[in-house]
Amino acid sequence: MKKLPKIGFLYLDYVLQFFNKSNFKGWPNKIESVTYHWKNDKKRFVEEVKRKKIEVLIGNIPATAYETFVEIAKELPNVRFVPSIETQFSNKSKENVTLFCKKYDLSIPKTKIFYNKEKGYKYLKEKASYPQIIKRSYGPSNYGGYFVHKADNFKEAKKLLDEKKYNPIYTQNAIDLKDSGDIRVMLIGHKPICAFWRYSGKNQWITNTSQGGSMSYENVPMNALELAVKASKAAKAEYWACDIAICAKTGKAYILECATAFAAFPYIRDWICQYLMWDFSNGKFPKPHIPLFSWEELGKIDSNLLRTLRHIGFGKYTASYDGEYFIKDKKDLYEMELALLSKESDVPQKIDECFEDETNKTLIKEKIFEINKINFNTSTLTDLMTLYGMEEDLALQIQEYLQDNIITDSSDLLELEAIDEQMLKSWDRNIDDMRVDINRIDKENLRKIKGIGKKLAKTISDYREENGYFKNIEDLKNIDGIGKNKFAQLKSRLKIGE
Ligand SMILES: Nc1ncnc2c1ncn2[C@@H]1O[C@H](COP(=O)(O)OP(=O)(O)O)[C@@H](O)[C@H]1O
Numbered sequence: 001m002k003k004l005p006k007i008g009f010l011y012l013d014y015v016l017q018f019f020n021k022s023n024f025k026g027w028p029n030k031i032e033s034v035t036y037h038w039k040n041d042k043k044r045f046v047e048e049v050k051r052k053k054i055e056v057l058i059g060n061i062p063a064t065a066y067e068t069f070v071e072i073a074k075e076l077p078n079v080r081f082v083p084s085i086e087t088q089f090s091n092k093s094k095e096n097v098t099l100f101c102k103k104y105d106l107s108i109p110k111t112k113i114f115y116n117k118e119k120g121y122k123y124l125k126e127k128a129s130y131p132q133i134i135k136r137s138y139g140p141s142n143y144g145g146y147f148v149h150k151a152d153n154f155k156e157a158k159k160l161l162d163e164k165k166y167n168p169i170y171t172q173n174a175i176d177l178k179d180s181g182d183i184r185v186m187l188i189g190h191k192p193i194c195a196f197w198r199y200s201g202k203n204q205w206i207t208n209t210s211q212g213g214s215m216s217y218e219n220v221p222m223n224a225l226e227l228a229v230k231a232s233k234a235a236k237a238e239y240w241a242c243d244i245a246i247c248a249k250t251g252k253a254y255i256l257e258c259a260t261a262f263a264a265f266p267y268i269r270d271w272i273c274q275y276l277m278w279d280f281s282n283g284k285f286p287k288p289h290i291p292l293f294s295w296e297e298l299g300k301i302d303s304n305l306l307r308t309l310r311h312i313g314f315g316k317y318t319a320s321y322d323g324e325y326f327i328k329d330k331k332d333l334y335e336m337e338l339a340l341l342s343k344e345s346d347v348p349q350k351i352d353e354c355f356e357d358e359t360n361k362t363l364i365k366e367k368i369f370e371i372n373k374i375n376f377n378t379s380t381l382t383d384l385m386t387l388y389g390m391e392e393d394l395a396l397q398i399q400e401y402l403q404d405n406i407i408t409d410s411s412d413l414l415e416l417e418a419i420d421e422q423m424l425k426s427w428d429r430n431i432d433d434m435r436v437d438i439n440r441i442d443k444e445n446l447r448k449i450k451g452i453g454k455k456l457a458k459t460i461s462d463y464r465e466e467n468g469y470f471k472n473i474e475d476l477k478n479i480d481g482i483g484k485n486k487f488a489q490l491k492s493r494l495k496i497g498e
């Protein structure tokens with residue numbers, strides 16, 4: 001057991017931990033853990049991984065930290081991320097799922113993504129078949145359909161988008177769901193190890209078990225499993241979950257969502273880690289044996305009991321009489337396999353691969369930078385929610401912050417614990433010029449600008465009363481107490497209006 005790699009758990013502040021040491025029962029060596037604290041923590045994090053000599057780093061990266069971790073992974077070329085950074089690409093946004101499925105020719109509902117609002121509206125008016133399902137592309141998915149909407153006609157689609165201002169516009173054909181349900185398939189080493197139907201609650205069209213829906217482990221169709229296996233292999237995923245819709249009319253399967261982080265009973269997490277130990281030990285640990293459709297039997301167990309079961313195992317089937325062995329279909333339908341290692345080119349190119357139409361493509365690239373600008377001081381909660389990775393509680397925190405502050409530069413928000421520079425960077429193109437017109441702002445509000453205290457607010461307003469409106473921002477330098485540094489600071493926050 002000498003050559004086992006050094007394992008580390010990748011944890012993040014505020015993010016639920018998926019695995020812990022108890023899942024790695026039997027692993028003889030110490031398992032490290034490294035926690036990412038957000039806010040400029042990249043360098044320290046990299047150092048800690050190096051110092052602890054971690055060779056395999058296990059954990060899911062939330063969408064808001066993904067870009068940072070792409071960089072972190074580059075600085076740790078000898079560390080294997082599990083699942084790999086590339087594998088994790090597809091569940092960072094709805095757009096990413098679509099790009100991933102297009103690249104690997106996986107069946108999805110017909111989907112269009114528009115960065116150009118007019119084009120999007122034109123498509124929805126003239127071409128789209130209804131109902132359309134319109135989704136917010138970026139952001140957390142744990143709202144159980146909070147950002148997923150059904151529009152029955154163009155009027156509804158337009159009303160929705162006028163209000164929500166989603167950017168990009170992500171819209172797809174509604175699948176006429178068989179039995180009003182969809183299917184969650186979980187896989188380990190590309191083998192389905194658990195699958196169930198999720199049915200929507202009464203008067204709901206979204207299949208969400210947290211909103212009064214129900215589930216069933218029975219009769220999961222083979223084509224759903226096949227599609228999930230294909231997706232898992234394309235993603236080179238050690239473990240994986242897929243949400244799949246089955247069309248009521250045709251029986252065809254479509255991928256709705258893919259994930260490397262999902263709700264799973266502890267015994268399933270144990271299985272994943274048994275599989276990982278098999279992988280990391282070059283076969284010295286045994287490969288777990290999990291029969292196909294075993295979920296049908298396990299699903300009969302009361303879920304309260306199921307939640308507490310740990311380290312469940314299955315024996316291999318042995319023939320009970322001579323000859324039976326030869327009658328039975330010998331080969332396992334799906335074998336649990338080692339996932340291949342990812343390479344950078346596994347990740348789809350943004351946009352390019354999604355839009356076949358050349359003219360549309362260039363237009364989108366031009367338009368991408370000029371829509372949906374937000375000024376925090378005037379934006380509604382819904383506006384805030386359109387920002388990449390925004391969570392509802394964070395949006396509320398921002399609104400609370402605005403009660404005593406005027407945000408003139410997005411960096412002001414770094415005062416909030418949950419916001420880091422990476423996040424601000426990802427919002428860059430969506431943030432408006434928030435500088436305040438120095439001639440129109442009153443003393444009370446001046447004080448709410450970063451770098452201006454009560455005293456300076458009074459001085460500025462007194463100066464304005466005595467000398468009339470500022471004609472040039474440089475005039476600020478005439479004020480006693482505003483030196484070179486102060487001026488530089490104020491210049492990015494104040495302007496002369498038209
Ligand atoms: N194209 C579609 N056709 C029919 N139902 C859909 C479609 N897309 C999503 N849904 C329903 O909405 C639910 C949530 O959609 P999903 O894309 O999984 O978003 P999220 O889980 O992030 O809220 C799905 O589980 C499914 O019930």
Ligand SMILES: [Mg+2]
Pocket residue numbers: 141243257
């Ligand atoms: Mg979902």
